[in-house]
Structures are given as structure tokens and as C-alpha cells.
Amino acid sequence: MANPQLLIDQLKLLVGTPDSYGTEEQRHEIKRLGRLASNVLEAPFETMQRLPLPLVAARIGQDCHVFSTLAAGQDSVDLDTISQASGLEPRILESIMDYLCNQGMAVQAESHRYLLTPMSRLLLLPLFGDAVTHFVRSHDNCLPGFTALHRALKEPRDSTLTAFQLGQHTDEDFYTWMETHPTNQAAFHRFMKAQFASLPTWLDVLDFKTELGCDAEATDVMFVDVGGGNGSQCAGLRRAWPDMTGKMILQDKPQVLERALQVEGVEKMGHDFVREQPVKNARAYYFRQIMHNYDDDVCITILKAHIGAMGNHSVILIDDKVLPDAKPPPRCARGRVHGCSQSGHEGNV
């Protein structure tokens, strides 16, 4: 039988010095067991209440200036100050603060006085602002799709309606919809760029110059970033190989390209990737975070649209989330696997 007081004392020590606690493996196991412990200890009604609300609470904390007001305080900040900054009535705000404290997004230092926590500090960073915007912004980005998923799953098998379309009451797909929602679109692309910024990239596992760049002529197209978003990977390749001979092309929807980075030597080209690839004989056609958005048949359509463009030296590079068929152990679930596949000119990937 676990000794509750011993466990509480140990957890307090851990919370005080999280970084120096145990090995990476042990920290992972503690996180996993901590979540399990929380799940088994909470009452069923607590579980039901917990499920949908943390993202919503994070959004309120950001949008109503709760976190920024806590960050601006030298010490703990009182409820009235937060109320003035947020425009929320103290009575309502107090309930919200209770929930934020419960979720680790604030701490009640003393009665009606609050402090920022490491989590709410994170939520103030631009990247995590964008992350919450992408997932939950005014409930009009991903969240309505999540909440419609149960209905989408009951659609007839041949239905092409997605949960996003059902949730948003729109006929448009996510990317088309974003064209008329520029704030959401900008947050999405910043998030795309930043979410993997601290992880190794495809350029850490592929020596582009040695493997694909030999004998390049100035007229050769070296790299086509298909659905390349804001062009961060073209910029990365330029940094990795500053004096690259040959051209780079960034393809995406025209409206996305208007806001893309200006990278020296990169040509922007509006192109729909389900249509025939107009750039022929490129050394590499690169797809980052594209395939996981689609069912197999659309992925096949996208790949087939490239077969006719591929020459003897062309390859397709797919940089995406890859999961093994067997359920991965929990600690691998967050990792990203780089799948860089070389194809023949038949276009097999």
C-alpha cells in the first residue's frame, strides 16, 4: 500500500525542483504515473468537468488579460486589479480564477490574490498564444470541429463532409476557410513554423548537398516545397547551403504566399497540389506536414500528380508524423520520425 504522506512529501520536493528530479526516463515515468494517479483518484463528475475546459480556460486567461496582468505584477495581484484589466465582474472572475488555479494556470497566494505559474507564463509566449488561437480561438478554429467529430463519424461512409465542415457550418475545407479568416491563418502559419523549432529537422538527417545536389547547374530546380506554407523550410535549406546552385520554389495557395517569408533565390508559385505538378525534373519535391491531413486516397492523388514531373534524379521527400502499426510505448508518442523516401522516376514513394 502506498504511503500517502510519503508520496505527498516526495511530490512537494519534485514540484519545488522539477528540473533536477531524476533521469529523463524517470521523469517520463513519473509524468505517466502522475496522470494515471490523478485519473484514478478523481471522482467521475470531476472527470466529466475536466475534459473540455482547460483549453477554454487558457483562452480566457489570454484573451481577458488575466495572465498578462499577473505577469505585470511585482508580486501577487489582487482580484480587483485583474477585474479592471479583464472587464470581468469580480464575482464571475473569482470562479474563473478558481478554475485557473485548479488547472495550474494560476496560484492563489492568499485570499483574492493570485500569482502566475510556469504554465501561464508559457501561455503568454507568442508561440503558445498562437497554439491556443489555432486550437481554440473564439471556438472558431479547430474546437468546433472537435466537438462535431462524433457527428462526422456517423456520416455515411461515402460522405466527404468533415468534422471541421460540420462544426463550422461551412462547405469549405480548413485551408480555404482560413483564406477568409486572416487572423486565424496568420496564427496557424506562425504555429506551423514554431512548433517544431526546437526539434531536429529533416536537414539534420539529410545532407541535401551531398545526396541531391551533385552536378547541379544554375538552371536546375533543386527544391520544390509543395504546400510549403510560409517558406520556413526553404529558408532552412538556404541557411544550410547558402551558396546553393540552382533554384528553389515555394508552392502553396496564392493567398498564403502573399504572407510568406522573402527568402533569397526562392520563387513563389501558386499551385494546387492535387493538380499536375508544373515544375519538371526538380531534384526534390518536399512535403512537410501535408500527408497527415488527408485520407489515403487524397495522398495518392497528390503523389500521382507528381509522377509526370519526376525525372531520373528526382526524389519525393515526405517529412511527417509516422506512427508504427503497433501502438507505441507512451514515451515515443510525442517524438517525430523523419520519413525521407527516395523514389525512382516512376514516382513510387
Ligand SMILES: C[S@@+](CC[C@H](N)C(=O)[O-])C[C@H]1O[C@@H](n2cnc3c(N)ncnc32)[C@H](O)[C@@H]1O
Ligand atoms: C499543415 S500546413 C504545412 C505547411 C508547411 N509545409 C509546414 O510544414 O510548415 C499545410 C499547408 O498546405 C497548404 N495547402 C492546403 N491545401 C493545398 C492545396 N490544395 N494546394 C497547395 N497547398 C495547399 C496550406 O495552405 C498549408 O500551408
